[in-house]
Amino acid sequence: MENGTSTWSEAFRRVAPLAMGYLPVGVAFGVLAQKAGLSDLNVVLMSLLVYAGSAQLIAVGMFAAGMPPLTIVVTTFVVNLRHLLMSAALAPYAKSWRLREMAAFSFELTDETFAVHSTRFNDGDVRKPLSFRINMLAHCVWTLASWGGALAGSTIPDVKPLGMDFALPAMFIALLAMQAKNGLHWLVAGFSGLVAVVLMQAGLDQWSVIAATVLGATLGTGVETWTRR
Amino acid sequence: MDQTIVFMTIAGMCAVTYVPRALPMLALASRSMPAIVIRWLSFIPTAVLSALLLPSLVLQEGAVSVSHNEFFWAAIPAFVLAVLTRSFFGTVALGMAVVAGTRFFLM
Numbered sequence: 001m002e003n004g005t006s007t008w009s010e011a012f013r014r015v016a017p018l019a020m021g022y023l024p025v026g027v028a029f030g031v032l033a034q035k036a037g038l039s040d041l042n043v044v045l046m047s048l049l050v051y052a053g054s055a056q057l058i059a060v061g062m063f064a065a066g067m068p069p070l071t072i073v074v075t076t077f078v079v080n081l082r083h084l085l086m087s088a089a090l091a092p093y094a095k096s097w098r099l100r101e102m103a104a105f106s107f108e109l110t111d112e113t114f115a116v117h118s119t120r121f122n123d124g125d126v127r128k129p130l131s132f133r134i135n136m137l138a139h140c141v142w143t144l145a146s147w148g149g150a151l152a153g154s155t156i157p158d159v160k161p162l163g164m165d166f167a168l169p170a171m172f173i174a175l176l177a178m179q180a181k182n183g184l185h186w187l188v189a190g191f192s193g194l195v196a197v198v199l200m201q202a203g204l205d206q207w208s209v210i211a212a213t214v215l216g217a218t219l220g221t222g223v224e225t226w227t228r229r
Numbered sequence: 230m231d232q233t234i235v236f237m238t239i240a241g242m243c244a245v246t247y248v249p250r251a252l253p254m255l256a257l258a259s260r261s262m263p264a265i266v267i268r269w270l271s272f273i274p275t276a277v278l279s280a281l282l283l284p285s286l287v288l289q290e291g292a293v294s295v296s297h298n299e300f301f302w303a304a305i306p307a308f309v310l311a312v313l314t315r316s317f318f319g320t321v322a323l324g325m326a327v328v329a330g331t332r333f334f335l336m
Contacts, residue, residue, distance in 0.1 A: 021317020024325065037230035042239060049243040054281065059242060063230070069238040077245035082277045085270040088253035088262070095258050102258065106251040111274075112317070163328030169300060170307050170324030172282040177311035177320075179274045192276040193283030200284050201291065209280045216276030221269045 011133035014120075018112045019141040021174065025053050026142050028167035029060065030149020031159055036064035043150040047143040052110060055079045056146075057168045078210045086114040093121045097128070108135035111175050184220055192216030299336075303327035 026047070033043045038060070046056055055076045062072045087106055094102050113135055120126070159165055180186050192212045199208035262270075286304045287293050295301050307324035310316070 018317065021321060024318065024321045028325075038235055039232045042232055042235045045236065046239045046242070049239055050246050052246050055242065055246065059238070063235070063238075069234060069241065072238050073241035073245055076242040077249075079277075079281065080246045081249050082274050083246070084249045084253050085273045087250050088257050088267075088270060091254045091257040094254055097258070099255065102254050103251055106254050107247060109250045161329060161332060163303075163325035163330075163332070166300060166303055166324050166328040167321055169282055169285050169304065170321040171317065172278050172285075173304060173307045173324065174311045174315070174317045174320035176275065176278045176282065177308065178315055179278060185272070185275045188272050189275050189279035193279040196280035197284050197287060197293070200288060201293070208284070209277065212280035213273060213277040216280065217269050217272035220272035220276070221265065224268060225265070 006127050006130035006133065008133060011130055011137055014116060014130070014134050015137045015141070018116060018138055021112065021171065022053075022138065022142045023145050025057075025167045025171050026145025027149035027152070028159070028164040029053065029056050030146040030151075031153045031156055031164060032057065032149075033060045033063075033146070034150045034153025035159065036060045038063065038150075040147070040150045044143060044147050047146040048139075050076070051108065051139060051142060052076075052080050052083075053142070053171060054111075054168060081210075082111075082213075083109060083114075086111075086118075090114070090117060090121065093126055101128070105131065105135065108139050110138070113138050115178055184223060187223070188216045188220040191219055299328050299331040302331065 029047070030043055033046070033056075034040070038046070046059075050056055050059075058079060059072050059076060062075065086109055090109070094105070097105070116134060116138075117131060120131075156162070176189060180189055192215065195215055196208045196212035199211060204211070286301050287295060287298070289298055303324050306327055307320050310323050311320040314320075
């Protein structure tokens with residue numbers, strides 16, 4: 001099955017639901033980035049090179065607020081640390097891959113493609129060509145949607161009447177609903193969210209996300225370990 | 230805005246995003262981790278998403294504000310739809326529509 005045949009139409013079918021989610025968020029990113037003062041080329045390059053919706057939208061907000069580049073890069077690092085887990089979770093399925101195949105595959109590992117691949121791999125569909133086709137199509141959709149947004153940006157006077165500034169929170173809501181598998185996950189979600197709110201109110205903006213994440217994951221591990229005994 | 234500085238920032242973002250994506254797969258493809266580490270890591274996506282999300286729903290200019298906060302109210306139907314359908318597109322479209330509608334009719 002590893003190198004079994006696959007077709008582009010099969011990849012299209014797998015990517016369709018994900019692409020429908022990427023479209024509005026990608027367009028919103030392009031519009032907001034254009035409004036923040038990024039050139040069309042840099043909008044497309046960010047989608048090609050960074051390819052992480054939430055970090056890109058956060059970075060655009062920071063560019064608009066005139067934050068220093070180093071702060072933007074560090075924030076991106078913290079926000080995208082969660083991919084460590086996704087990469088680790090898919091590692092067992094990549095045992096027989098070449099190093100450069102792993103390197104190429106993980107460049108296009110996002111919250112959304114992770115959801116598609118972990119479902120496929122769990123079902124026993126580990127076809128390598130299909131994995132790469134899915135990744136390439138999803139990356140194309142994301143990049144083209146951002147480019148379209150950047151081009152449309154100058155004709156849209158204000159994104160607020162369209163609710164586009166809610167695209168990112170809405171995407172987080174969808175991702176959270178997919179990640180939270182049981183009551184303990186919802187407890188961790190509620191706890192981490194509240195800690196982040198409290199820390200932000202205390203003025204600790206820089207550390208709120210990473211501190212709330214570490215505390216939340218530790219609480220979840222503690223409760224799970226304790227209830228299993 | 231200086232587009233060269235923007236591009237340098239993008240290059241930095243690319244590097245710090247790629248390393249956590251690639252390193253675990255490259256390092257762990259042939260090894261296994263302690264169970265407690267895997268358990269801890271399994272809560273990271275939930276915890277980080279919520280830590281990013283909740284402040285954006287309840288804070289306005291650094292203070293908790295709910296009654297006149299369209300993000301908070303739009304999040305409720307978006308959550309219900311997300312849990313019921315697990316649809317990215319539906320959740321994003323509904324959330325944006327509720328925010329747009331609230332601003333059009335109530336503000």
